[in-house]
Amino acid sequence: MSKASIFLEVAVAAPIHQTLTYLPPPDEEPPTPGCRVLVPLGGRQVTGYVLGAASPPEPGLKIKPCTEIIDRLPLFPPEMLGFFRWIAEYYQHPLGEVIKTALPAGTTSTSSRRVILTAAGATALAGQSGADKTKPWLPVLLSRGELPPGPTRKIWRQAAQRRFLQKWQAAGWLTLVEELSGGATKSRQVTCVTLTASGLAAPPHDLKKSELKTLDILKGLARGLTVPVPRPQLARAYSGARPALQVLSDRGLVTLTELPLYRDPFGEPPLFFPAPACLTDEQETVLAEIERSLERGEFSALLLHGITGCGKTEVYLRASARALALGRSVLVLVPEIALTTQLEGHFFSRFGRDIALLHSGLSPGERYDQWQRIIRGEARIVIGARSAIFAPLAHPGLIIVDEEHDSSYKQEDGLRYQARDLAVLRASLAGGVALLGSATPALTSYQHALNGKYRLLNMTRRVGGQELPEVEVIDLQQVKTVSGRPPLFSPELTTALKQNLAAGDQSLIFLNRRGYASLLLCRACGQPVRCPSCAISLTLHQARRELLCHYCGFTVTSQTLCSNCRSPELVPIGFGTEKLESELRTMLPEARIARLDRDTTMKRRDFLATLRGVHDRRIDILIGTQMITKGHHFPHVTLVGVVWADASLNLPDFRAGERTFQILSQVTGRAGRGEKPGRVIIQALNPGHYAIAAASNHDYQAFFTEELRLRRSLNFPPFSQLVNLRFDGAEELLVRRVAEQCGEQARRLSRSEPTITILGPAPAPLSRLQGRYRWQLLLKGGDRRRLHALCRQLTANREAGPVKLTVDVDPENML
Numbered sequence: 119m120s121k122a123s124i125f126l127e128v129a130v131a132a133p134i135h136q137t138l139t140y141l142p143p144p145d146e147e148p149p150t151p152g153c154r155v156l157v158p159l160g161g162r163q164v165t166g167y168v169l170g171a172a173s174p175p176e177p178g179l180k181i182k183p184c185t186e187i188i189d190r191l192p193l194f195p196p197e198m199l200g201f202f203r204w205i206a207e208y209y210q211h212p213l214g215e216v217i218k219t220a221l222p223a224g225t226t227s228t229s230s231r232r233v234i235l236t237a238a239g240a241t242a243l244a245g246q247s248g249a250d251k252t253k254p255w256l257p258v259l260l261s262r263g264e265l266p267p268g269p270t271r272k273i274w275r276q277a278a279q280r281r282f283l284q285k286w287q288a289a290g291w292l293t294l295v296e297e298l299s300g301g302a303t304k305s306r307q308v309t310c311v312t313l314t315a316s317g318l319a320a321p322p323h324d325l326k327k328s329e330l331k332t333l334d335i336l337k338g339l340a341r342g343l344t345v346p347v348p349r350p351q352l353a354r355a356y357s358g359a360r361p362a363l364q365v366l367s368d369r370g371l372v373t374l375t376e377l378p379l380y381r382d383p384f385g386e387p388p389l390f391f392p393a394p395a396c397l398t399d400e401q402e403t404v405l406a407e408i409e410r411s412l413e414r415g416e417f418s419a420l421l422l423h424g425i426t427g428c429g430k431t432e433v434y435l436r437a438s439a440r441a442l443a444l445g446r447s448v449l450v451l452v453p454e455i456a457l458t459t460q461l462e463g464h465f466f467s468r469f470g471r472d473i474a475l476l477h478s479g480l481s482p483g484e485r486y487d488q489w490q491r492i493i494r495g496e497a498r499i500v501i502g503a504r505s506a507i508f509a510p511l512a513h514p515g516l517i518i519v520d521e522e523h524d525s526s527y528k529q530e531d532g533l534r535y536q537a538r539d540l541a542v543l544r545a546s547l548a549g550g551v552a553l554l555g556s557a558t559p560a561l562t563s564y565q566h567a568l569n570g571k572y573r574l575l576n577m578t579r580r581v582g583g584q585e586l587p588e589v590e591v592i593d594l595q596q597v598k599t600v601s602g603r604p605p606l607f608s609p610e611l612t613t614a615l616k617q618n619l620a621a622g623d624q625s626l627i628f629l630n631r632r633g634y635a636s637l638l639l640c641r642a643c644g645q646p647v648r649c650p651s652c653a654i655s656l657t658l659h660q661a662r663r664e665l666l667c668h669y670c671g672f673t674v675t676s677q678t679l680c681s682n683c684r685s686p687e688l689v690p691i692g693f694g695t696e697k698l699e700s701e702l703r704t705m706l707p708e709a710r711i712a713r714l715d716r717d718t719t720m721k722r723r724d725f726l727a728t729l730r731g732v733h734d735r736r737i738d739i740l741i742g743t744q745m746i747t748k749g750h751h752f753p754h755v756t757l758v759g760v761v762w763a764d765a766s767l768n769l770p771d772f773r774a775g776e777r778t779f780q781i782l783s784q785v786t787g788r789a790g791r792g793e794k795p796g797r798v799i800i801q802a803l804n805p806g807h808y809a810i811a812a813a814s815n816h817d818y819q820a821f822f823t824e825e826l827r828l829r830r831s832l833n834f835p836p837f838s839q840l841v842n843l844r845f846d847g848a849e850e851l852l853v854r855r856v857a858e859q860c861g862e863q864a865r866r867l868s869r870s871e872p873t874i875t876i877l878g879p880a881p882a883p884l885s886r887l888q889g890r891y892r893w894q895l896l897l898k899g900g901d902r903r904r905l906h907a908l909c910r911q912l913t914a915n916r917e918a919g920p921v922k923l924t925v926d927v928d929p930e931n932m933l
C-alpha cells in the first residue's frame with residue numbers, strides 16, 4: 119500500500135462514541151497502532167489513539183491529516199484493543215476515553231521534542247538574529263542554543279513552521295531530540311545474591327571457612343532455591359558474608375545482580391520471605407486444580423474461598439511460577455491501600471526482577487518506566503491496584519485478584535469499571551485463568567461459583583492450625599448506664615482491655631466512623647447542622663474545634679448557630695474515633711494509645727510511624743477506622759474490640775449488610791494471627807442482625823444464605839442487573855426536570871419489556887455534593903442485553919447541557 123492511501127482509525131479522547139478516520143501527518147511515517155496522535159477535531163486539537171488502518175472513506179469526504187504523532191512506540195499491545203472495545207461497549211463509555219483511562223497518567227507529558235542548535239547552525243543563522251516575523255522563536259533559539267519542549271510543540275503543530283525545522287535539520291543546523299519528560303527517575307536498586315546450580319550442589323573442598331559459612335547461610339535463607347536474597351540481609355545474618363561473596367561469585371557459585379529495591383512500609387531494607395519447605399494439604403489440592411487449569415491453556419475462572427491465614431499467598435506464588443514456566447505472563451491485583459503490601463514483598467522474594475509494580479505511590483516517570491518494561495516483556499509479573507488491570511501485557515495467562523470482594527476494585531468516577539469483573543473478562547479474551555481469592559467473597563462471585571460460572575476452591579484451615587478467634591457479641595441496649603444512653607465501652611470490653619494491658623498484650627479498637635461526635639443537634643428544632651452544599655450532617659472535630667463536611671471538605675467553627683433556626687443551643691450526639699480516644703485515655707491513663715484514621719494520617723510518615731509503633735510494641739491500644747482492617751499483620755494483637763458494629767448498617771445502600779459482614783470478618787481476622795489465641799468483642803445495638811451474627815460465628819454460608827434470600831425477595835443483584843443514571847447540575851429544578859424527562863422516556867421505551875423496572879428518578883442520598891444537585895434514575899433488569907440497550911437509547915444523542923448525565927453500569931455505591 120502506498121503511503122498516501124493509508125487511512126488511520128483513531129479513537130479520540132472526547133465524548134464521541136464512533137471512531138474517526140485521519141491521514142498520517144504529511145511527510146511522516148505513519149504511526150503504528152497503540153500510539154497517540156494529536157488530531158484536529160471541530161477547531162480543537164485532541165489526543166487520539168491509533169487503532170489501525172481504517173477502510174477508505176466515502177469518495178468526496180475530506181479526510182484531515184493528524185497534526186502530530188506523539189509516540190513512536192505503542193503504549194499498549196494491539197491485542198488489547200479487543201479488551202478496550204468490549205469495555206467501551208459494556209460500560210457505554212467512548213473508546214478513546216476508555217484508552218485514556220487505561221494508560222498511566224504519566225504518559226500525557228512523556229515523549230517530547232527539543233530543538234538544539236548545532237555549531238554549524240549557529241554560524242549559518244548568526245546573521246538572521248532579529249526581526250524575522252515568520253519565525254518568532256528564532257531569537258530564543260539563537261540566544262539560548264535550544265528550544266524547550268513547550269515552544270517546540272507549538273511550532274511542530276504548524277505545518278509551515280515545522281517545515282523550517284525539518285529543512286534546517288536536514289541542513290545540519292539543528293538536531294531534534296526526542297526525550298522523556300515527566301521526571302523519569304530510576305528506582306532504587308539493591309544488590310541481590312542468587313545461588314547457581316553449582317552453588318546448590320556440594321561445595322568445592324578448597325573453600326575457606328568464611329566462604330563455606332556464607333554459602334550455608336545463603337542456602338538457609340533461600341531454602342535451597344535459586345531465588346535472589348538481598349545482600350544486606352545476608353550481611354546482617356553473617357558479617358563475614360560481604361568479603362566472601364566476591365570469591366563465591368568469581369567461582370560461579372552465586373550470581374550478584376542489581377534488582378529494584380523493594381522496601382517494606384517502614385522504609386526498611388527489603389523484606390525477604392523465604393519459600394516454605396512444604397505446602398499444606400489444602401494448598402496442594404487447590405494448587406493442583408489451578409495448575410490443571412493453567413496447563414489447559416484456555417479460559418477458566420476460579421474462586422478461591424479461604425479463611426484468613428490459610429495461606430492463599432503461597433498458592434498465588436506457586437500458581438504464578440507455573441504460569442511463567444508455561445511461558446505466560448501474570449497479573450496480580452491487590453486492593454488500594456496506603457501501604458505497599460506484604461504480597462509485593464512475597465512476590466519480590468520469589469521472582470525478583472521479573473516484577474513490575476504499578477501502584478499509586480509511583481511518580482509519573484516511574485510509572486512510565488514500569489509501563490515500558492511491561493510492554494518490552496522485561497517484567498512478566500505485574501502487581502498493582504485496580505488500574506493495573508490495564509497493564510500492557512500481551513497474553514496474560516494468569517490474573518489473580520486478591521481480596522476480590524474489596525470495594526476499591528470499583529472505580530467511582532469517569533469510566534466506572536469493576537476491575538474484578540474486568541479480570542475475568544481479560545482472562546477470557548486472553549485464554550487465561552482468572553483466580554479470585556477472598557475469605558469473604560463478594561455475594562455475586564460466590565453465586566457465580568455455585569451456579570457453575572466460576573469453579574469454587576475451598577481452604578478452611580489456618581496454616582499453623584490456629585483456631586479463628588472466639589467472638590463475643592454484646593448487646594449495647596442491655597447495658598445499664600446512668601444517662602440511659604448506650605455506653606461507648608461495655609463492662610465486658612472495659613475488663614478485657616484492662617486484662618490485656620496488664621498481660622502486656624496489644625488491642626485494636628475499631629469504629630468505622632471518624633471525628634469526635636457525629637453531628638451537632640439543635641435543641642430547639644431537633645435538626646442537625648448540615649453542610650450548605652452537600653446537605654449531609656457535618657461532623658464535629660473537637661481537636662480542631664470545627665465542623666467538617668466529609669464529602670466536600672466544607673468547614674465551619676464549632677461555635678456556630680443552627681443552620682435551620684439560628685439557635686445557639688447545639689448538643690453533640692453520636693461519637694467517632696476521636697471521642698473513643700479521649701474516653702480511653704481517661705479510663706486507662708497508663709496505656710499507650712494511638713489512633714489511625716484519616717485525621718491522624720494526613721501524612722504518610724505519621725501513619726507509618728504509628729504502625730511501626732504497633733510492630734515494635736510501643737503502643738498498647740490502637741484505635742482506628744476501616745483502614746486498620748486491611749492487610750496488616752500484627753502478631754501481638756490478642757484483643758479486637760468493635761465499638762458499634764451497626765454503624766455501617768445504616769447507610770442507604772442495598773449492600774450495607776454485605777459490607778458490614780465483610781468489615782467485621784476482616785477485623786476479627788486481625789486477632790490471634792500470632793502464637794497466642796485471639797479474642798474479639800463486638801458491641802452492637804442490633805446484635806441479632808444476620809450480618810453481625812454470621813461474622814461473629816465465622817459463618818460465611820449463613821451470611822450468604824440470608825443475604826441471598828433478601829436479594830431475591832427485593833430482586834437486587836445477583837438476581838437482576840442495575841444501571842444507575844446520575845444527573846447533576848447547579849440548578850435543582852433543572853436537574854429534577856431532566857431526570858424526570860429521562861424517567862418518562864425510560865418508562866415509555868420499556869413499556870412492553872416485562873424484565874425491566876424503572877426506579878425513580880429520586881434525589882440521590884447525597885442530594886447535594888460540592889454545590890451540585892444530584893438525582894438518580896435506577897434501571898433494573900433481568901436481561902442484561904435489553905437493559906443495556908434501553909440505557910443506550912436513553913443516553914444516545916444527548917446534548918451537553920447544564921445537567922450532566924453519567925452512566926454507572928453495575929453500580930456499587932448508591933450514595
Ligand code: ADP
Pocket residue numbers: 394395396397398401424425426427428429430431432581582
Ligand atoms: P491468607 O492470605 O490466606 O490470609 P497468608 O498467605 O498470609 O494467609 O498465610 C499466612 C501465614 O502462613 C503467612 O505468614 C505465610 O508465610 C505462612 N505460610 C503459608 N503457607 C505456608 C506453608 N506451606 N508452610 C508454612 N508457612 C506457611
Ligand code: ZN
Pocket residue numbers: 649650651652653667668669670671672887888
Ligand atoms: Zn459538603
Ligand code: ZN
Pocket residue numbers: 640641642643644645680681682683684685
Ligand atoms: Zn435549630
